[in-house]
Amino acid sequence: MGAQSIEYLGGRERRVNVGWLRDEVHALKGAKYFAPSVRDFVELFLMRQTEAGFYYDYVYPLTSDIASRLNFFDPMYWHVYPQEGIQMHRLPIEADVEYLAVKGTQHIWQATGDTSFVEKWLPSLEQGLRYTTGDSLRWSTEHQLVKRGYTIDTWDFRQITLDGRTPVTPQEWAQQKGDPSRAHMDIDAQTPMGIFHGDNSGVYEAERLLAGMHRALGHDAAARAWNHEAAALRARANELLWEGDYYQQFVPVDSLPDWYPNDFPDRLSLSNTYDINRGLPTQAMSADIIRTYRDLRSDSTFAAWYTLHPAVKPYFGGHEPGTYVNGGLTTVVAGELAKAAFQHGFEQYGAQILRRAYDLMQRHDGKLPVMLKRDGSADSGAPDNWGQAALVSALTEGLAGVVDEGTLFERAEVSPRWTAAGIDEVENVTVAYGPSGAEVQYDVRHDASGDQITLALRGDAERYDVRLLLPEGADASGASATVNGENASSRIETVRESHYLVVEGVPGGATTVRARW
Numbered sequence: 001m002g003a004q005s006i007e008y009l010g011g012r013e014r015r016v017n018v019g020w021l022r023d024e025v026h027a028l029k030g031a032k033y034f035a036p037s038v039r040d041f042v043e044l045f046l047m048r049q050t051e052a053g054f055y056y057d058y059v060y061p062l063t064s065d066i067a068s069r070l071n072f073f074d075p076m077y078w079h080v081y082p083q084e085g086i087q088m089h090r091l092p093i094e095a096d097v098e099y100l101a102v103k104g105t106q107h108i109w110q111a112t113g114d115t116s117f118v119e120k121w122l123p124s125l126e127q128g129l130r131y132t133t134g135d136s137l138r139w140s141t142e143h144q145l146v147k148r149g150y151t152i153d154t155w156d157f158r159q160i161t162l163d164g165r166t167p168v169t170p171q172e173w174a175q176q177k178g179d180p181s182r183a184h185m186d187i188d189a190q191t192p193m194g195i196f197h198g199d200n201s202g203v204y205e206a207e208r209l210l211a212g213m214h215r216a217l218g219h220d221a222a223a224r225a226w227n228h229e230a231a232a233l234r235a236r237a238n239e240l241l242w243e244g245d246y247y248q249q250f251v252p253v254d255s256l257p258d259w260y261p262n263d264f265p266d267r268l269s270l271s272n273t274y275d276i277n278r279g280l281p282t283q284a285m286s287a288d289i290i291r292t293y294r295d296l297r298s299d300s301t302f303a304a305w306y307t308l309h310p311a312v313k314p315y316f317g318g319h320e321p322g323t324y325v326n327g328g329l330t331t332v333v334a335g336e337l338a339k340a341a342f343q344h345g346f347e348q349y350g351a352q353i354l355r356r357a358y359d360l361m362q363r364h365d366g367k368l369p370v371m372l373k374r375d376g377s378a379d380s381g382a383p384d385n386w387g388q389a390a391l392v393s394a395l396t397e398g399l400a401g402v403v404d405e406g407t408l409f410e411r412a413e414v415s416p417r418w419t420a421a422g423i424d425e426v427e428n429v430t431v432a433y434g435p436s437g438a439e440v441q442y443d444v445r446h447d448a449s450g451d452q453i454t455l456a457l458r459g460d461a462e463r464y465d466v467r468l469l470l471p472e473g474a475d476a477s478g479a480s481a482t483v484n485g486e487n488a489s490s491r492i493e494t495v496r497e498s499h500y501l502v503v504e505g506v507p508g509g510a511t512t513v514r515a516r517w
Contacts, residue, residue, distance in 0.1 A: 014040035018383045020058040021045045025104035030389030032111040035434045042104040053131030056088035091156045092186045095148040095199045098128035099206035111433040113408040146199040149191045152325045153269040157184045157317045169318035192254040197247035198271025200237040205278035245288045268309045273336035286344045302376030305333040324381045329372040335390025342398030345496025347420030402431040408438035415467040416444045453515045464506040468515045470499045479517040
């Protein structure tokens with residue numbers, strides 16, 4: 001992943017991964033394991049929350065062409081800070097910033113263990129989510145779900161037209177009307193709106209994260225209330241948006257112009273993979289989404305990591321089919337899909353995706369582009385560390401199987417899945433947080449001749465919940481476990497056709513867990 005930059009913002013120097021709050025949060029998914037500091041840039045946006053409750057999305061120097069170009073949005077969406085020489089902006093069409101601020105705070109909390117940071121900013125995060133679920137431009141009172149203008153998945157632009165009948169490219173718009181950004185990226189009360197699955201899975205996850213923050217602070221009633229709200233939103237979203245094998249791209253709330261696409265149920269868009277890892281679909285629904293991606297085959301396509309499938313023709317926002325978010329490929333999908341596959345009973349498929357990503361990195365001289373054309377060559381349009389972070393998360397939480405169930409790995413789930421990649425022995429697996437150094441380490445060995453797996457744990461955990469993936473053909477009914485040589489209580493957990501021997505509450509520190517069958 002790329003190195004952080006140091007910029008003077010908000011009265012002091014701050015470490016920055018990407019200059020946008022959205023991209024910063026997505027990058028933190030991987031950067032928290034390497035970066036010495038993770039809170040600086042997210043905190044800047046929390047500090048600058050607007051009176052309406054929403055957050056700005058990005059920051060630019062006053063001298064930037066982009067900063068000056070976007071000042072034609074309503075003044076509520078931007079602000080100038082002359083002493084710092086910067087402007088902060090919010091693209092009006094975006095509906096994801098507030099729930100991502102919650103996710104970013106969760107990353108910071110886990111990597112630092114700083115509960116005072118959570119306590120300080122929790123009221124702000126709640127105000128932000130209340131903006132999303134209450135503002136007339138963001139919330140459908142009919143469906144009780146988040147709405148937005150029609151974009152490709154979570155992206156920040158929509159189709160535009162000059163004659164009210166035919167979509168045009170931004171370049172064509174510019175020739176007649178000047179800069180197209182307002183028409184492209186703005187919304188108002190007349191904008192045709194609809195429900196997009198990724199916004200709602202993001203809010204669902206954020207509500208559950210808020211519940212966890214409240215619980216950690218001893219606010220049990222607030223935790224129950226947020227969990228109740230999350231469960232109700234999940235039920236509404238799954239009822240409205242599920243298409244049978246995946247979430248349909250967009251469900252219109254308003255009547256759409258004739259020149260809009262009308263085949264939304266047939267389009268698979270990239271946030272289906274986010275939806276799984278945010279917990280919106282059931283286990284069976286998650287399996288359907290994974291199978292949908294797995295079964296997409298094309299001899300002319302490097303991988304089935306589509307941003308949108310099929311693409312919009314003849315173009316969307318000027319982007320031709322097979323490019324960028326209009327049907328190109330992205331390592332964001334690769335990472336999120338691999339992680340979902342590991343955790344939902346498609347372990348070998350998850351390993352195949354990581355191998356393909358490694359091959360891609362070798363093809364690009366050790367670099368990993370986030371956007372790809374269908375032949376695997378690099379495309380542009382988003383920061384590479386967004387996709388890189390998704391793949392780091394798939395490697396750490398999926399293949400290595402280390403999941404922080406609290407903060408600082410004090411309670412860690414350890415589910416090594418190396419055998420799914422054909423690897424029987426791994427030494428010195430280390431997953432650590434950059435800011436705090438908190439870590440989990442292990443060695444694992446699968447002895448096929450002796451029908452056993454040995455996991456030697458060490459690190460900072462006070463408790464491990466161990467889940468050992470049994471090899472294909474193992475007699476799960478006869479499996480048993482020992483902890484430090486003593487018989488231990490265990491159970492079999494079946495995820496699709498995969499069997500895990502689960503030993504919960506294993507003491508922290510240096511501990512050896514052995515499974516036999």
